[in-house]
Amino acid sequence: MDTFVQLTLNGLTLGSVYALIALGYSLVYGILKLLNFAHGDVFMVGSFIGFGVLQLLGGATDPVLPLWPLLIVITVSAMAGCAVLGVVIERFAYRPLRDAPRIAPLISALGVSFFLAYSMQVLFGAEQRDYDAFSLDNGKLFLSGFDIGNVRVPLLRIVIIVAAFLLMIVLWLLVTRTRTGKAMKATSYDREAAAMMGIDIDRVIVVAFVLGSALAGAAGVLFALRAPTFPAIGFLAGLKGFTAAVIGGIGSVPGAMAGGLILGFAEAYTQGYISTKWSDLLVFVILIGFMIFRPQGLFGRPDIKKV
Amino acid sequence: MSGFDHDDRHQQGSPSEPQPGARKASEAEAPTSPAVGRDEWVARHGERRARRGGVLGTLEERLAVVPWWVWLTLFVAAACTVPLFSESGYVRRVAFDTVVFMLLALGLNVVVGWGGLLDLGYVAFFGIGAYAYALLASDKYDIHVPTIALIPLVALIGGIAGWLVGLPSRRLTGDYLAIVTLFFFQVFLTATNNGDDVFGRNLTNGPNGILDVDVFSFFGWSLPRVTSTGQFSVRYLYVALAIFGLVYVALRLLNDSRTGRAWRSLREDALAAEVMGMPVNTLKLMAFAFGASVAALTGSVAAALNGSVFPQNFEFPLLITVYTMVILGGAGSQVGVVLGAIIVSVLLEVLREPGDARGLFYLVILLALVGVFRPSLRLAIVLGGTAVLGFVAHLVAGRVDDAWTAGVAEDSGRIAGWVSDWVIVPTQLAGWVPAVSYVTLIALALGLTLVEGWRRVALLIPTLYLAAFVWENVLLDAPESTRYVVLGGLLVAMMIARPQGLLGEKRVEIV
Known part of the structure; x- marks a missing residue:
């Protein structure tokens, strides 16, 4: 029972980070029908921005700010930095290819992903960077918290889960309750028709990139609070995020959340009950299963091709 | 003018007695006359292209008359002379690696250039080929299949693996396929890295790789990896070039066949191809299988020369490298991707050395x-x-x-x-x-x-x-990372500035 609780907790933490990444994929895919391979690397850059800002503010052992403002400043700066990065990527790598054959922006995205990963490696080396979150406020994030049975739930996990869900709720409200959200939805249904109705398509696409990349930046910080980050991390994170988006139904916001959690739980339980090494394989099997039996995912609408 | 003449003659002929020869000639030689079911702009594409004047244009025309196999023979012969110019084992080794890259680029060209499918698991097939060769010709399981049987077998294994991975693509298009193949790649890496402990059994030695892989040996005549002086044995360069020639010819013929034309139609518009009655799914799987088979074949050559295989040999940067080659040279053009492979391979070597x-x-x-x-x-x-x-x-x-x-x-x-x-x-x-x-x-x-x-x-x-x-x-x-930064930037720049690559055909979008 304790193992189960512990694994559920692991799955929830991991899953909420995956869900944040998946949302970025979903938003962009929903509107542009573009698989943004560089998204995982935006996540990685986010975790590095967080690390850099933490060092600027004195490092984990001797920060100039108290714990909560510090965490907020780190997260917000990573989100802002990633949002800018996302806009730049869209403007220079994808926009010129908007009417090109579909394979062209995909290859461009691949190039951006590679460029980002190795640029970080050139600038900061391939070694792992640890936020050293344990030193923050004398280990408060790890030592305080509450118990479920015999399982300790450290404050850090609560912070990650709550922050991730807060961001998702904010995004959900943005997408469903605002004019921009409506415009995004219209654009995702039919870009041309939306343009004819007076929606500024370029603006909608930029907004999608801003939101998606900001979420990836936040995910980068939340992830790196628990585990060290390094330039090559974006690849796997992006892969998992996209898988989560596909499971949930790409283009759907609640789908991305559900997909992220499913993926997180699947990985946590495999690692706990079967083997830590083979969890990727299980995720792959789940992905293939969804691709074959339910390509539109849990919440997606079937892709009906009009000619 | 000639079109006018033909039309004239055609009109003189009696309508009840059409002259099949004349009509055929008039259609083939008179692109100016409107024809049903033929897009003017597309039909004149070749004509417009040929209209490049000046010395270069004439030269291009003259060169175009020489058949492709003459060029291929000349190229392979020229590549064979590389060892004459340089005694250095390093240069010869780079030449060999370049041929390996050329083979990989040719294989990827089948999938990406002809089939129009984004296969991000391509390097995994290269790895599968290398591992298949290593497992079937080493002391690991003490199996030593003769080379002459093993090379086709590895190609077959690769083809089957490609077919299986392509299977989900039957219901999926573009991006989904990319992610499935990319994930397959990741699974391949996981499997080879953790293959030393599959339910307690050691299958692939994990990260330690498989050592002591057999050298190529044809009819009892074996090819050592190094010469007596400890240098790279140039014979592997010749073997690789021979395989390159064979693969090039086979793929060239394949592209000129019914299947090749069907692939092109699939690439241009899968839906239209399907409506025309093409077996789209089979064609996709075939493209996958052929590409994977070439990659696996190449893997066996690389494994035989290196004498070992490690999971680290088949990682993501290699995939991007091969993609850059294909994109730079021009997806769809065999000459182009070979050129791309040579350029990128040499570029990567030059970037290694700061000076x-x-x-x-x-x-x-x-x-x-x-x-x-x-x-x-x-x-x-x-x-x-x-x-x-x-x-x-x-x-x-x-x-x-x-x-x-x-x-x-x-x-x-x-x-x-x-x-x-x-x-x-x-x-x-x-x-x-x-x-x-x-x-x-x-x-x-x-x-x-x-x-x-x-x-x-x-x-x-x-x-x-x-x-x-x-x-x-x-x-x-940081030359190692810089090499890949350059590749990544090159990919994006190529896609935006010249998506058809150096030698590729510009894709004509027909609406």
């Missing part, structure tokens, strides 16, 4: 500037301005603090001395300088694409100098 990399960097910048501006006043202004800016900056920096210009430029290279008088290379860089200068450089370079005219010229001067600064201070310090 050579420096020379290449300035040469490329210079050529690019001349190519963009042509000899003109603007070119002179840009070059002169950059040079002056550099000397002034260097002078000022030297006056302020000697240490700012005292950093020794990386030793070797002919122009190192000249560069060290021009670019600021501090002995010790402050921690923030690399990141800030790098990001500023990217911002400036992107900004260049937004402005026009004289503003662009003015912005170009600081950009160039900053580029030299970043190159000397940041990128040359």
Whole structure:
């Protein structure tokens, strides 16, 4: 029972980070029908921005700010930095290819992903960077918290889960309750028709990139609070995020959340009950299963091709 | 004119007695006459292309008459003479690696260039081939299949693996396929890395790889890897070239066949192809299988030469490298992807060596500037301005603090001395300088694409100098990563500036 609780907790933490990444994929895919391979690397850059800002503010052992403002400043700066990065990527790598054959922006995205990963490696080396979150406020994030049975739930996990869900709720409200959200939805249904109705398509696409990349930046910080980050991390994170988006139904916001959690739980339980090494394989099997039996995912609408 | 003549003759012929020969000739030679079911613009594509005048145009026309297999023979023969020019084992080894890359690019071209499918698991098939060879011809399981049987077997295994991985693509298109294949790649890496402990059994030795793989041996005549002097054995270069020739011819014939035409139709418009009754799914799977089979075949050559396989040999950078080759050369064109493979392979080797990399960097910048501006006043202004800016900056920096210009430029290279008088290379860089200068450089370079005219010229001067600064201070310090930064940037730039690559056909979008 304790193992189960512990694994559920692991799955929830991991899953909420995956869900944040998946949302970025979903938003962009929903509107542009573009698989943004560089998204995982935006996540990685986010975790590095967080690390850099933490060092600027004195490092984990001797920060100039108290714990909560510090965490907020780190997260917000990573989100802002990633949002800018996302806009730049869209403007220079994808926009010129908007009417090109579909394979062209995909290859461009691949190039951006590679460029980002190795640029970080050139600038900061391939070694792992640890936020050293344990030193923050004398280990408060790890030592305080509450118990479920015999399982300790450290404050850090609560912070990650709550922050991730807060961001998702904010995004959900943005997408469903605002004019921009409506415009995004219209654009995702039919870009041309939306343009004819007076929606500024370029603006909608930029907004999608801003939101998606900001979420990836936040995910980068939340992830790196628990585990060290390094330039090559974006690849796997992006892969998992996209898988989560596909499971949930790409283009759907609640789908991305559900997909992220499913993926997180699947990985946590495999690692706990079967083997830590083979969890990727299980995720792959789940992905293939969804691709074959339910390509539109849990919440997606079937892709009906009009000619 | 000739079209007019043909039409005339056609009209003179009795309508009840059509002359099949004449009609055929008139259709083939008279692109000016409108024809049903034929798009004018597309039909005249070749004509427009041929209309390149001047000496170059004539030369191109003459060269186009020579059949492709003559070129291929000449090329392979020329490649065989590489060992005559260089005794160095390094050069020969690079030549061999280049042939391996050429083979990989040819295989990927089948999937991406002809089939129009984004296969991001391609390198996994290369790995599968290498592992299949290593497991079936080494002491690991004490199986030693004769080479002559093993090479086709490995190609077959690769083909089957490709078919299986392609299966989900039956219901999926483009992007989903990309992610499935990418994930397959990841699973391949997981499997090979953790293959030393599959339910307690050791299948692939995990990260330690498989050592002591057999060398090629044909009918009892075995090919040692190294010569008696311990150098790379050039015989593997010949074997690889022979395989390259065979694969090239086989794929060329395949592309000219019914299947090849069907692939092209699939690439242009899968839906239309399906409506025309093409077995789209089978065709996709075939493209996958052929590509994978070539990759696996190449894997066996690489495994035999290296004598070992490790999971690290088949990672993501290799995938991007092969993609860059195909995209740079021109997806869809066999000559193009081979050219791309040669360029990228040599480029990666040059970038390994800081001295050579420096020379290449300035040469490329210079050529690019001349190519963009042509000899003109603007070119002179840009070059002169950059040079002056550099000397002034260097002078000022030297006056302020000697240490700012005292950093020794990386030793070797002919122009190192000249560069060290021009670019600021501090002995010790402050921690923030690399990141800030790098990001500023990217911002400036992107900004260049937004402005026009004289503003662009003015912005170009600081950009160039900053580029030299970043190159000397940041990128040359990490050549391994720089190589891949260059590849990534190249991919994006190619997609935007020239998506058809160097030699590819420009895709005609028919609406």
